[in-house]
Amino acid sequence: MTTGMTPRISRLEAGALSLAAVLSVAIPVLAFADISLPGRAVLAVAFVVIVPGVALSLLLRCRVPMVTVTLAIALSIAAHLLAATGIVLLEAPLELVPVALAAVNLAVTGWLCRRGITIIRGHQTEAADSRWRYGSLLLLAAALGLWWWETHVIDLDAAGPRGLIAEVSWRIGLASAIVAFVLAVAFVRRLDRVVLLAALGSFMTIAYLLVNVADGTGGFSTGWVHVGFIDYISSHGAAAEGIDARFSWPGFFALGSVLTWTAGLTDATPLLVTAPLVMNVLLVPALYLIGRSVTGSARLAWAGVVIYQVFNWFHQDYFAPQATATLLYASIVGLLLWQLFGATVPTSSRRGIGALIDTVRRVPGRVPGSGPLSTMGLYIIGLVLAAAMIVSHQLTPVVLIMVLLGFTLCGAIRARGAWLVVGLLFVAWFSYAATDYWVGHLSVVLGDMGEVGQTVSSGVVDRIGVEPTYQSMQQLRMGWSALYGFLGALGLAVLVLRRRRFTIVLAGLIAAPFTLVALQSYGGEVFLRCFVYAAPILAPLVAIALHAALRPVADHISRSPYRRFLLIGAVALLSGLLCAATLLLTATRGLNVSFERVTTTHDLAASQILTQAENGDSVAQLGALGALGAGRVGDIDRDDIALFQCTDPDGPGGEPIGSVPMDEAVACLLDESPDWIYVTSTQLNALHLEQGTNSAWVWQMLRNLADTDEYELILDAEDVTVLHHRTEEQ
């Protein structure tokens, strides 16, 4: 990695370094002067993504561009997470974070410039076919136009048990077909990274942003709760104690608070809309790095990136700590695999136990071109990424520790103590800052250990629901995941047959997350998380399996006298498959749209409550908070007990809501007398699909409640009802 005394960087790297330097000056100035500038939020996000990572990663002078890009993104985000966490713990002004990181960036950039940077041309590649490039970019623009049109006409209120796929029109079908065609052609031609990246960006926009852009707000209730946590840190300058265990890992929320300030936003709500796109775009370099190491081929690595997106129905990329933790995790795994597959690893001449001992004790060589200093630097950067993960998310570090231990036992890592360092840091943080979690969630932490059957039940069986169509669609989701796992296993088998090195390491990377099933149910979400952590490794393996299956066909085409016609047929077939896969992604990812979305009406209603409620008020609702979670954390009591108790006395699993006489339910609520009642169509849709609840019964009950003298109807929109308990003066 180290080459000479003068840093040699590519033009792209020089551009990124210059942009980072400009942002290091511009963002603190814009934030302190509170200058209203169009696109300031975009600049603030760019600041988080490239400052100070670009400058610091260039210090390593790595010759592999995707390693530098992966490092730059992950290190910038990690530095922000750690700095913001430190500031929150010290209860110091959060404004210090961008100033400190900008200063670090400028200092390192200045040092690099004093050393005399030599700007070199990037990899010499054959000139791209400009006609194809501009033609494909035009096609992608047309696809995005169709998607934009769809966002203005789609009727998401009509979404039911089939989810989004039943509501999308021919526009999304055609847009998906166009993107699939461009991708298919891109893979059979000489690789053009511009076209591939543009096609990937278009794919992600169409697949991930349709609902959010159509609604004009971010979906996913938990994302709004995170906005509330960020709002709390912005208002109080510290994490809350005794309110929610998630404050024990404040990294993401502290970063969100800093970002809200630098972006000039009143709260983090606007960040919810584009979060899935941003998170997935940032993940691309790490995914490519993993794919390049696993497959040994740039084409298959890109195919792996596309496959990852096609199977990414898990929806864990919304505005949440796990999305950033997953990015850090994938980056660390990418760097580990790059070092492993690029190094010379000693093999044992012994057999049996002797060979096993030699394997455990061996130390892989360094990546060609790297010296002790750069290897140490990479190790320390890896620890910084792990530390940022530890202060931001509770589950991902556990998987990382298992992965690092696995690498050590396989003799596949030079830093043999890394698993212990990360493990100790994890325990230290758990002891230091996660008090709420230890004390409040002890039964959760320990109660699920070894209860695999119960975890499977809560993670799979309980999530299927009772509505027959919804059940079928849930089975489609499981089938889609099973296919992903099966094709990944086939890819691994192909590598074993080809006697590829370190297949055991790859198998371990897939298996490690699934050991979580034995430790935690994670509120019934553990299977989703397992797939999230295994997916970056499965994707290139699926690419290998598909390549092995299609290779004889490709060979036949290349030898055939009808090569041109067969190639057209192959592209048509590949486009069709990709288009079908995209629509399957729309079906699986968008299945819960009827209850996971948040509409502007919900937002308005919730804002009204958050503005008018007095400290200590209770707000009764039925399940997901939605926009109601976006503020006043700790001030008002969001309570879903009263409504459930009064309408569903048997509790979950008993008779559904609505099985009690309506008069009794109204009398019960009058007795409970919550200060506010907030019921949305999405809450009722969820209950209908999961428990068979009759929505009309609930709406009628609320109207009956409003007819009493006790409650005042504040808002009665088509998809949300808000009632307020009258005070004595009223």
Add this chain to the structure above:
Amino acid sequence: MPTVLIGWPGLTILLLAAALTLLLDLLRERQHSVPVSVRTTLIVSIIVLVLTGAAITVVRFDTVTGGLFT
């Protein structure tokens, strides 16, 4: 400022163990073969610190949970 469940000495021990492990790894990287005496001292120190930290954690955890282990 959050409460430290294993106390500041416990936390210091854990962080010291992590720092020594990192030091050992960095020494291995810097000097291909670390002198046996240095390596042994570091490894023994790490083991002692980790075991002490683990013992403190278990005892404190037991106290907080009202006798989970005893």
